[in-house]
Amino acid sequence: MHATLRIGMAAAFVVGALAGPAGAAMVVYYRAGGWDAFSGQDETGKPVCGVGTTNPADQRSFSIRFQIGSDIASFRATKPTWNIPAGTMLSVVMQIGLDTPWNMQGVGNNQTVEWSLDRNTMQTFDAQFRRAGSMTVTFPAGSEPPWTVTLRGSTAISNAFGRCVTDLAQREASQPPPSAAPAGQAPTPTQPFGEAPSQPADAASQPFAPTGTPATPR
Secondary structure, eight states: TTTTOOOOGGGOOOOOOEEEEOEEEEEEEEEEEEEEEEEOOOSSOOEEEEEEEEEETOOOEEEEEETTTTTTTEEEEEETTTTTTEEEEEEEEEEETTSSOEEEEEEETTEEEEEEEHHHHHHHHHHHHHOSSSSEEEESSSSSOOEEEEEETTTHHHHHHHHHHHHHHHHHHSOOOOOOOOOOOOOOOOSSSSSSSOHHHHTTTOSOOOTTTOOOOO
């Protein structure tokens, strides 16, 4: 993500929760202008940083999300009254201030349209996002009127977004790799039912912790 995106998460605070896709929960830790900065795990369990804004009049929302370890930023426009057939391809145009419009190809599904930009292109988008006062999002193929999205607070929210990406990427990099079976030795099979296969007591996989040892949260 762009190197100019900075703000310390240590000073961040939880102010609410933002619902994500497929039941994933995102925690809002910072607000600036009409924008929220949030983080959490997506539906695949991967860590995510994002920013978004919601129109209180009709609850339509616009958000940008970055999955740690990926090379693209995902944009989402959502409106509760939409009913888009899954996999519908449609055009989206973003114009930030007076800059050249971004003509994107989106994919619709139910209440959401999603499109993406790669890491390098996001640097150009971010520069425009930080300096403009508003953005217009248009859906040329449909009857939805153009959205006017305020960019008040965009510099501060961009800083928060980038710092979240940096912090979570460093955290992921510091995690030890998952243990693997020695070369040439297949891992001991486990089953979701019945008795566990016969194996040495110290190597047996159990659905519970030994007495006196806290169970691992799931």
